[in-house]
Amino acid sequence: MSHLPxxxxxxxxxxxxxxxxxxxxxxxxxxxxxxxxxxxxxLADELSEDQFRPLRLMNGLYxxxxxPMLRVAIPYGQLTSRQLRMLAWIAxxxxxxxxxxxxxxxxxxNWPKLEKAPDxxxxxxxVQMHAIQTSGSCIRNTxxxxxxxxxxxxxxxxxxxxxxxxxxxxxHPEFSFLPRKFKIAVTGSPKDRAxxxxxxxxxxxxxxxxxxxxxEVLVGxxxxxxxxxxxxxxxxxxxxxxxxYLQAILRIxxxxxxxxxxxxxxxxxxxxxxxxxxFREKVENEWQTxxxxxxxxxxxEIDAIxxxxxxxxxxEKPTRLRLASVHIxxxxxxxxxxxxxxxxxQAGYRGVYISLKSPxxxxxxxxxxxxxxxxxxxxxxxxxxxxxxxxxxxFLPHVRDGDLYTLWKTLRKFELATANIGxxxxxxxxxxxxxxxxxxxxxIPIAKEINQRFDDLDYLYDLGDLQLxxxxxxxxxxxxxVGHIGILGVDKKGEEWYQITLGGSANENARIGxxxxxxxxxxxxxxxxxxxxxxxxxxxxxxxxSFLATVKRLGITPFKEKVYG
Amino acid sequence: xxxxFQYDNSVDECIQWAESPLPDTGHLVIHWDLWIExxxxxxxxxxKLEKKTLALRVPADxxxxxxxxxxxxxxVIIVEIDLxxxxxxxxxxxxxxxNYHYEGHLHVTGDFLPDQIxxxxxxxxxxxxxxxxxxxxxxxxxYSHYYQASGPLTTRDNQIGIKRRDEIIKFKMLT
Numbered sequence: 001m002s003h004l005p006x007x008x009x010x011x012x013x014x015x016x017x018x019x020x021x022x023x024x025x026x027x028x029x030x031x032x033x034x035x036x037x038x039x040x041x042x043l044a045d046e047l048s049e050d051q052f053r054p055l056r057l058m059n060g061l062y063x064x065x066x067x068p069m070l071r072v073a074i075p076y077g078q079l080t081s082r083q084l085r086m087l088a089w090i091a092x093x094x095x096x097x098x099x100x101x102x103x104x105x106x107x108x109x110n111w112p113k114l115e116k117a118p119d120x121x122x123x124x125x126x127v128q129m130h131a132i133q134t135s136g137s138c139i140r141n142t143x144x145x146x147x148x149x150x151x152x153x154x155x156x157x158x159x160x161x162x163x164x165x166x167x168x169x170x171x172h173p174e175f176s177f178l179p180r181k182f183k184i185a186v187t188g189s190p191k192d193r194a195x196x197x198x199x200x201x202x203x204x205x206x207x208x209x210x211x212x213x214x215x216e217v218l219v220g221x222x223x224x225x226x227x228x229x230x231x232x233x234x235x236x237x238x239x240x241x242x243x244x245y246l247q248a249i250l251r252i253x254x255x256x257x258x259x260x261x262x263x264x265x266x267x268x269x270x271x272x273x274x275x276x277x278x279f280r281e282k283v284e285n286e287w288q289t290x291x292x293x294x295x296x297x298x299x300x301e302i303d304a305i306x307x308x309x310x311x312x313x314x315x316e317k318p319t320r321l322r323l324a325s326v327h328i329x330x331x332x333x334x335x336x337x338x339x340x341x342x343x344x345x346q347a348g349y350r351g352v353y354i355s356l357k358s359p360x361x362x363x364x365x366x367x368x369x370x371x372x373x374x375x376x377x378x379x380x381x382x383x384x385x386x387x388x389x390x391x392x393x394x395f396l397p398h399v400r401d402g403d404l405y406t407l408w409k410t411l412r413k414f415e416l417a418t419a420n421i422g423x424x425x426x427x428x429x430x431x432x433x434x435x436x437x438x439x440x441x442x443x444i445p446i447a448k449e450i451n452q453r454f455d456d457l458d459y460l461y462d463l464g465d466l467q468l469x470x471x472x473x474x475x476x477x478x479x480x481x482v483g484h485i486g487i488l489g490v491d492k493k494g495e496e497w498y499q500i501t502l503g504g505s506a507n508e509n510a511r512i513g514x515x516x517x518x519x520x521x522x523x524x525x526x527x528x529x530x531x532x533x534x535x536x537x538x539x540x541x542x543x544x545x546s547f548l549a550t551v552k553r554l555g556i557t558p559f560k561e562k563v564y565g
Numbered sequence: 566x567x568x569x570f571q572y573d574n575s576v577d578e579c580i581q582w583a584e585s586p587l588p589d590t591g592h593l594v595i596h597w598d599l600w601i602e603x604x605x606x607x608x609x610x611x612x613k614l615e616k617k618t619l620a621l622r623v624p625a626d627x628x629x630x631x632x633x634x635x636x637x638x639x640x641v642i643i644v645e646i647d648l649x650x651x652x653x654x655x656x657x658x659x660x661x662x663x664n665y666h667y668e669g670h671l672h673v674t675g676d677f678l679p680d681q682i683x684x685x686x687x688x689x690x691x692x693x694x695x696x697x698x699x700x701x702x703x704x705x706x707x708y709s710h711y712y713q714a715s716g717p718l719t720t721r722d723n724q725i726g727i728k729r730r731d732e733i734i735k736f737k738m739l740t
Contacts (some may be wrong), residue, residue, distance in 0.1 A: 023710055034707040038680065051678055051697075054650055137650070167712040173687035174659050177652025254656045255629055289664050295714050 015312040036118035060131030071134040076162035077105035081375035088371035139169035146389040158188035179257035180265035197510035220271030223476035244294035248287035312383040336419035354394035355418040363429040364392030423460040432472030439472035441489025441496035482506035535562035625654040633665035646675035662689035
C-alpha cells in the first residue's frame with residue numbers, strides 16, 4: 001500500500017517501480033521551467049559561458065566535440081515501457097535515432113540542439129523522467145545492482161534506499177556545488193554487480209551480529225587518473241541514520257575537498273591525504289553533532305517507499321521451462337539461455353539480459369527501433385519493466401520460463417539476442433574521441449576490431465567470463481582499471497596509442513589492474529589482446545579456471561612475455 | 566540582535582579599528598583576519614562595542630569550525646564568495662545556523678548567481694549582494710517544495726522530506 005494512495009491513478013499503477021506522487025512531479029516540472037529560463041538567459045547573453053556551464057551540467061547538458069550531449073537519468077537503472085517509448089521518441093525527433101547506455105545506468109543522446117534541451121526535458125517530465133544531476137559537481141544518479149529485488153542471495157532490495165537517496169540528493173541546498181562530482185552506489189547482495197567499491201560512497205546492505213539489517217559504508221573509491229578501491233568508514237550504520245551519515249560525509253568533503261586542482265578534487269584524494277582514520281574522525285565528529293538535529297529516517301518512511309517495489313503479480317502456477325526437442329537441438333537458443341538469462345527468486349521466472357554488444361554495434365548503443373521493440377517486449381513478457389545495467393546492457397527482470405523461447409525468437413529479429421553476456425565481446429567502452437572532447441584516443445573502433453577478430457561464439461564460450469573495458473582517456477569512463485583486461489587510449493605526439501592493464505576487477509573483490517608494459521600502437525592493440533588470450537588458454541589449469549583466476553595465480557609475467565616477447 | 570539590518574555599501578567600509586578611534590554609533594565591520602589578530606583587545610573594548618551593530622566579514626573558505634566558535638560576538642556575519650562555484654558557503658551557512666545556533670543576520674556578498682539564492686536562503690542566509698551585475702538581484706523562486714529539511718526550523722514549512730508529505734496532505738484536507 002502506498003503512503004499516498006489518493007494521488008495515484010490506479011489505472012496506471014505499476015508494481016515494482018517507483019512512481020512519482022504529485023510532489024515529485026511538481027519538483028521535476030519546476031526544474032524544467034528553471035532550466036528553460038537558464039537556457040534563455042544564456043542564449044540572450046545574460047549568462048556567460050562560464051556561468052552557464054555549471055548550471056547546464058547540473059542538468060546533464062554537455063557541449064561536446066561536435067554537438068551538445070544530453071545525459072538523461074535512469075534512476076538506479078529502472079525504466080518502464082512507457083518511458084522507453086518516450087526515449088525512443090526523443091531520440092528520433094530531437095536526435096539521430098539512437099541513444100547510448102552508460103556504465104552508471106543512464107542514457108546519453110549525442111546530437112541534441114542546445115535550444116531544444118528544455119523541450120526535451122519537458123517531454124521527459126511527462127513520463128516522470130529528468131536529467132537532474134547527471135553531470136556537474138554534485139551528487140549524481142545513485143546506481144545499484146540490476147538484479148535488485150530478484151536475486152536469491154539478496155539481503156534486502158537496495159532500490160528503496162536508492163530512491164530515498166535520489167530524493168534527498170535532488171537539488172540539495174548544501175551539496176550542489178561540491179569540489180567535484182559525487183557518485184553513490186547501493187548493493188543488497190554479497191555479490192557486487194554495481195562496482196560499488198569504485199564509487200565515492202558505496203553502501204552495502206549487511207546484517208550485524210544481532211541480525212539487524214543496516215549499511216556497511218565505504219568511502220573514497222573511484223577510477224579516473226588515480227584509481228582507488230573504497231575503504232570501509234563504518235562497518236555498520238543503522239538505517240535510520242542513513243541520511244545524517246551521508247550528510248556528514250558530504251559536508252566534510254565539501255569543506256575540505258581540494259578546489260584548487262580539479263584532478264585532485266574527488267573525495268578519494270581527500271581520504272588518501274588525510275588517511276582513512278583521520279577522515280573517519282572528522283566525519284564521526286560532525287555526525288555526532290548533527291545526528292540529533294537531522295531528521296531520522298523512520299521505518300514507516302522506508303516502508304512507504306518500499307511499497308512501490310512490491311513484486312508484480314506472478315503467475316501462481318508458472319509454466320516450467322520444458323525444453324522440447326526443438327529447443328534442445330537449437331544450439332543458439334540454449335547458448336542464449338545459458339549466457340543471457342539468470343535465475344530469479346520466483347520459481348518459474350528468469351531475468352533476461354539484452355546484449356547491446358552485437359558485433360556490428362557500438363557497445364551500449366540502442367536504436368530507436370530497438371527501444372520501441374524492447375518496450376513492446378517488456379509489456380508482453382516482463383510486466384512493462386526494463387532495467388539498464390552497469391555493463392551497458394538492458395535487462396528484463398521478470399520473464400516466465402515458458403515465454404523464453406518465444407522471446408528469444410523475437411529478440412533475434414531485432415538483433416537483440418547476441419548471446420555474449422559476460423564474455424570478451426560484452427565490452428564496456430566509452431564514446432572516446434569519436435564524440436568526447438576530453439578523449440585522447442578513439443575507443444569505439446578498437447571495440448569494433450575486437451568484435452571482428454573474436455566473432456566465433458564457441459571460442460568466446462570456451463574463454464568463459466572475461467571483462468574487457470576500454471577508455472579513450474585517463475578519465476576512465478570505460479572503467480579500464482577494473483577490467484580483467486583494460487585498454488586505455490593515450491596521446492603520443494598526436495598519435496593514438498594504448499596502454500593495456502591486466503587483472504582488474506569491479507566486483508566484491510575489487511582490484512585495480514596492473515599495466516603490462518609500454519603502450520602499443522593502434523594497429524597492434526587487437527593483436528596484443530589476442531596474445532593475452534592465447535597466454536591464458538596455454539596456462540589455465542583447466543577450462544574452469546577463469547581468465548582472472550589465471551592472472552591472479554600467475555601474475556602478469558607470462559602474459560607480458562607473450563605480448564612483448 | 567539587530568533584526569532590521571539592511572545591507573548597504575557603506576557596510577563595506579572595513580574600519581581599521583585597531584588603529585583608529587572607534588566611532589560611537591553605527592555599523593562596525595571587522596574582517597576575520599583582524600578579528601583573529603586582535604581578539605584580546607576587543608574584550609577590553611566590549612562596552613563600547615555593545616552599542617554598535619558589530620559585523621564580521623569572513624571569506625567563504627575560512628575554517629567553518631573556527632567561525633562558529635566566534636559567531637556569537639556578532640550581530641551580522643558577512644560572507645564573501647570569490648567564485649560562485651565554491652560551494653563551501655552553503656555548508657558555512659547551515660553549520661552556523663544548525664550546529665552553532667547562530668541567530669544573527671547572515672549576509673552573502675561576492676560572485677554568485679541569482680540561481681543560487683534559493684540554495685543560500687535554505688542554508689540560512691538572509692540577504693545578498695552580488696558583484697556579478699549592477700542590477701538588483703532577481704530571485705526567481707521556482708520551487709514550491711523541497712525534498713530536504715535544512716536551515717532554521719522556522720523555514721522548514723515547505724520542505725516535504727519524505728514523511729512530511731502525508732502531513733501536508735492531511736493538513737490540506739483539513740483546511
